[in-house]
Amino acid sequence: MNTKIAFFGTKPYDRESFDRANEAFGFDIHYYKGHLTPESAILAQGAAAVCIFVNDTADEAVIRALKAQQVPLIALRCAGFNNVDLKAAAREGIEVVRVPAYSPYAVAEHAVALMLSLNRKIHRAYWRTRDGNFALHGLMGFDMHGKTAGIIGTGKIAKILIRILRGFGMEVVAYDLYPDRKFAEEVGMRYVTLEELYAVSDIISLHCPLTDETRYMIDSAAIERMKPGVMLINTGRGQLIHTQALIDGLKEKRVGAAGLDVYEEEGDYFYEDKSDKIIDDDTLARLLSFNNVIVTSHQGFFTREALANIAETTLSNIQEFVKGMPLSNAVRGDK
Numbered sequence: 409m410n411t412k413i414a415f416f417g418t419k420p421y422d423r424e425s426f427d428r429a430n431e432a433f434g435f436d437i438h439y440y441k442g443h444l445t446p447e448s449a450i451l452a453q454g455a456a457a458v459c460i461f462v463n464d465t466a467d468e469a470v471i472r473a474l475k476a477q478q479v480p481l482i483a484l485r486c487a488g489f490n491n492v493d494l495k496a497a498a499r500e501g502i503e504v505v506r507v508p509a510y511s512p513y514a515v516a517e518h519a520v521a522l523m524l525s526l527n528r529k530i531h532r533a534y535w536r537t538r539d540g541n542f543a544l545h546g547l548m549g550f551d552m553h554g555k556t557a558g559i560i561g562t563g564k565i566a567k568i569l570i571r572i573l574r575g576f577g578m579e580v581v582a583y584d585l586y587p588d589r590k591f592a593e594e595v596g597m598r599y600v601t602l603e604e605l606y607a608v609s610d611i612i613s614l615h616c617p618l619t620d621e622t623r624y625m626i627d628s629a630a631i632e633r634m635k636p637g638v639m640l641i642n643t644g645r646g647q648l649i650h651t652q653a654l655i656d657g658l659k660e661k662r663v664g665a666a667g668l669d670v671y672e673e674e675g676d677y678f679y680e681d682k683s684d685k686i687i688d689d690d691t692l693a694r695l696l697s698f699n700n701v702i703v704t705s706h707q708g709f710f711t712r713e714a715l716a717n718i719a720e721t722t723l724s725n726i727q728e729f730v731k732g733m734p735l736s737n738a739v740r741g742d743k
């Protein structure tokens with residue numbers, strides 16, 4: 409009998425890429441549309457793994473429910489693992505694997521798309537010309553060349569973004585807990601303190617993980633220290649930004665533009681078609697009302713190449729586990 413995998417939060421595009429990759433593995437994948445919850449965990453009965461994405465929460469209750477169904481592995485089909493209670497998983501003896509890198513280009517290029525759209529107001533120009541309005545007032549942007557980008561976190565995604573921005577002729581300053589001096593020298597950028605980064609950057613882009621230390625790092629105190637009119641880009645995690653502080657900053661014109669691929673309460677909305685419903689999240693509704701804000705629905709990763717890599721790595725992570733091999737992409741917490 410083939411090894412069963414219970415796949416939660418399935419979208420048609422997941423099925424397409426996983427079915428294609430699974431031709432080489434032959435797992436028995438059971439696709440479920442709903443999220444993994446303590447109640448739905450029963451669907452994973454007898455499975456060698458559950459496969460979940462960013463907006464499924466594997467908290468203590470879910471992990472206990474998985475334990476009760478004797479599911480030994482949580483396979484994340486994403487890089488971030490802030491949605492998993494690693495301590496609870498360790499306590500229950502459940503392994504967690506993830507896809508550390510699938511296409512850093514996808515996310516870096518999406519960050520650039522947000523920057524260029526906001527700067528040159530493509531989102532507004534698109535509607536204007538469709539409506540026969542060929543006027544330019546309100547659409548003025550700035551040359552990226554010569555401006556300063558401040559990058560927080562200089563891992564895989566940020567490094568690609570930095571090379572692209574250097575290609576535009578931008579100055580780049582960055583902050584990371586673990587600076588990569590060799591890379592800085594190679595691309596011609598400077599590591600600075602957060603204080604200096606806030607003070608000198610025309611565009612600030614967030615690429616660090618969500619941790620206790622980085623949660624709400626962009627709050628009203630941080631925004632006050634930034635250049636007036638700064639553009640903020642977040643393709644990291646929603647809770648890196650205190651959304652109300654951002655809204656205040658936008659209303660006071662301290663923040664000139666914001667490009668958000670992630671939002672702290674995205675779980676109820678992102679990836680779902682809510683177009684025939686009323687948005688009952690006032691914070692999200694306010695964000696969507698600014699003409700200098702673009703919200704995308706956590707789509708930074710969403711390229712053909714990235715989806716193929718995600719499927720291939722996830723299934724090979726599961727195969728390693730099933731065969732008792734060392735896990736290349738395990739994430740482990742303290743008990």
Ligand code: NAI
Nearest residue numbers: 488561562563564565584585586615616617643644708709
């Ligand atoms: P990475 O692990 O290669 O890089 C993260 C960097 O952040 C590292 O250099 C690390 O030293 C640094 N860092 C850690 N704590 C920090 C702190 N307190 N302050 C400053 N820097 C700190 O990660 P990668 O692959 O570049 O991804 C970055 C983030 O992007 C992920 O954590 C994830 O949240 C997000 N992401 C978003 C996607 C999307 O679709 N929008 C898709 C993939 C990842």
